[in-house]
Amino acid sequence: MGGGRDSFFLTPLDRDTSMGILNLAELKPDMVLASDLKARNGRFLLAKGTRLTTQHLRVLKIWGVVEADIAGAESSEEGLEAAPEIDPAVWKRAETICRERFILTDLDHPVNQKLLRLSILRKAHELSGWRPHGVLQAEPSLPDEANGAGTEEGLSLLDPSQLLKEEVRLSTLPVILAQIIETINKPNSSPKEIANVVSRDTTLSARLLRIVNSAFYGFPHKIDTLSRAVLIVGTKQMSALAMGVKVINIFKSIPCDLIDMKSFLEHSIACGIVARILAGHRSITNTERLFVGGLLHDIGRLVLYNHMPHEARSALLAAKAEKRLLNDLEDEMMPWNHGRIGGSLLKKWRLPVSLETITRYHHAPTVAKDPTEPAIIHVADIIVNSLGIGSSGERLVPPLNQRAWGLLELSVNTLVLAVQQTDSQFQELRRFLL
Ligand SMILES: [Fe+2]
Ligand SMILES: [Fe+2]
Structure with missing residues (x-):
C-alpha cells in the first residue's frame, strides 16, 4: 500500500507486501519470528528466530500481543483473506459509500486510513453477498420530515x-439493578454477595451464564453455575456485566x-x-x-x-x-x-x-x-x-x-x-x- 490517499485505494486486491508484520489471528505454529517479540509492557517474550508453537500462541494471547514480525511473511489484508475476490466495480461502489461516512475525518491519519479501508472491505463483501458473521452496515433511519420538524x-x-x-x-431503576449498583459501590463486596443478588433474577442469571459461556470469554470449559462464573470471571467484572444486562432492559423500555x-x-x-x-x-x-x-x-x-x-x-x-x-x-x-x-x-x-x-x-x-x-x-x-x-x-x-x-x-x-x-x-x- 502506498501512503498517498489515492494510491491507497486503487484496487481491491492490492496487498501490503512491504512488511512481515502479521496480527495475532494470522499467526500459525511453525512461523519464524523475524525480530524479538515483546509484551506491551516491554517484557521480553520470544527471541528473533524462534519457531512458534501452539503453546507460544497461547502465551502471546495472554500477554496481549497484537502483532509479530514474521520471517518471509506478507501482511494479508485485514485478516479477510478467506473472503471471495471482489469485483472492481463493487469495490468502487463500496468505496464511494464509505468515503461519504468519512468526510469529517483526517484521511492522512493512519487510524482513519485503516478504518476507511476496513469499512470499504466490509461494505464490498456485503455488496457481494458475503458478510462477516452476519454483521450488517446500517443506514440510520430518519424521522418523518413532515412531522412538525423545526417549526x-x-x-x-x-x-x-x-x-x-x-x-x-x-x-425508575429496577430493584435488582439498584442492588447490583450498591454491591459495585461497596469497596469489598464478596463473590457470594453478587451471586446472591443476581440469583434473585432468574432471567438475568440465565443470560449471564450464556454470556460467560460464549465467544465473549472463550473459556475452554462450560461454566454451569453462577457462583463458579463469579469466581472465574471476578466479582467486580461479573457485577459490571450484570449491570450492563439490566441497563439494556431499561433501554428497551x-x-x-x-x-x-x-x-x-x-x-x-x-x-x-x-x-x-x-x-x-x-x-x-x-x-x-x-x-x-x-x-x-x-x-x-x-x-x-x-x-x-x-x-x-x-x-x-x-x-x-x-x-x-x-x-x-x-x-x-x-x-x-x-x-x-x-x-x-x-x-x-x-x-x-x-x-x-x-x-x-x-x-x-x-x-x-x-x-x-x-x-x-x-x-x-x-x-x-x-x-x-x-x-x-x-x-x-x-x-x-x-x-x-x-x-x-x-x-x-x-x-x-x-x-x-x-x-x-x-x-x-x-x-x-x-
Ligand atoms: Fe456512539
Ligand atoms: Fe455519542
Whole structure:
C-alpha cells in the first residue's frame, strides 16, 4: 500500500507486501519470528528466530500481543483473506459509500486510513453477498420530515434539570439493578454477595451464564453455575456485566419514535465489545466496566429523543442535509448535548463515577480529569461508526481526537484485531441481550 490517499485505494486486491508484520489471528505454529517479540509492557517474550508453537500462541494471547514480525511473511489484508475476490466495480461502489461516512475525518491519519479501508472491505463483501458473521452496515433511519420538524410551535421549552427529573421518573431503576449498583459501590463486596443478588433474577442469571459461556470469554470449559462464573470471571467484572444486562432492559423500555431502537442497541453493544477489547490491550483489569461504558455512552440521546423530540428531529434532519456531526447540532440546537445529559443521568442513578465520566466525555475525552477510559470509548465509538454496526442517530464517522489516540498507545494493528474479535462476539451477544 502506498501512503498517498489515492494510491491507497486503487484496487481491491492490492496487498501490503512491504512488511512481515502479521496480527495475532494470522499467526500459525511453525512461523519464524523475524525480530524479538515483546509484551506491551516491554517484557521480553520470544527471541528473533524462534519457531512458534501452539503453546507460544497461547502465551502471546495472554500477554496481549497484537502483532509479530514474521520471517518471509506478507501482511494479508485485514485478516479477510478467506473472503471471495471482489469485483472492481463493487469495490468502487463500496468505496464511494464509505468515503461519504468519512468526510469529517483526517484521511492522512493512519487510524482513519485503516478504518476507511476496513469499512470499504466490509461494505464490498456485503455488496457481494458475503458478510462477516452476519454483521450488517446500517443506514440510520430518519424521522418523518413532515412531522412538525423545526417549526416554532414544535419547540419544547423544557429546561435541562426538568428534563432529567422526568427521565428519572420515566425509568425508575429496577430493584435488582439498584442492588447490583450498591454491591459495585461497596469497596469489598464478596463473590457470594453478587451471586446472591443476581440469583434473585432468574432471567438475568440465565443470560449471564450464556454470556460467560460464549465467544465473549472463550473459556475452554462450560461454566454451569453462577457462583463458579463469579469466581472465574471476578466479582467486580461479573457485577459490571450484570449491570450492563439490566441497563439494556431499561433501554428497551424507553419508547422512541425518532430512531430505530434495534439499531441503537446494536451500536451500543458493538461499542461495548470494542471498548472491552481495547481495554484489554491497555491492561485494564475490569474490562467489563468498559463494556458497560460502551453500552451506556449514548444513553443521553434517548433522553433527548424522548423529551425534546422536535429539537431532536430537527437536529437529525439537519445533520443529514448539511452533512454535519449530530453531536455538533445538539450543541447548537439543544440546551445540553447527549454526553452531558447522559453523564448527569448516570450520576442521578448513582452509577460508578467512571461510567458517568465515560458517558459525559466520550466526544471530548481529553477534557476529562482522567481521560483514559473516555478515550477508549471515543475510539470504540469511531470504530463502530466506521463499520456502520447499528447507529444511535449519527451518520458520519466522528473526527478522531489525536491526543486521545496517542494517550492509549495502541498500534494501528490493534484496530484490525479488534474488528475481527468484534465480528466473532457481536452476533452471539446481540442474541443474548436483545
Ligand atoms: Fe455519542
Ligand atoms: Fe456512539
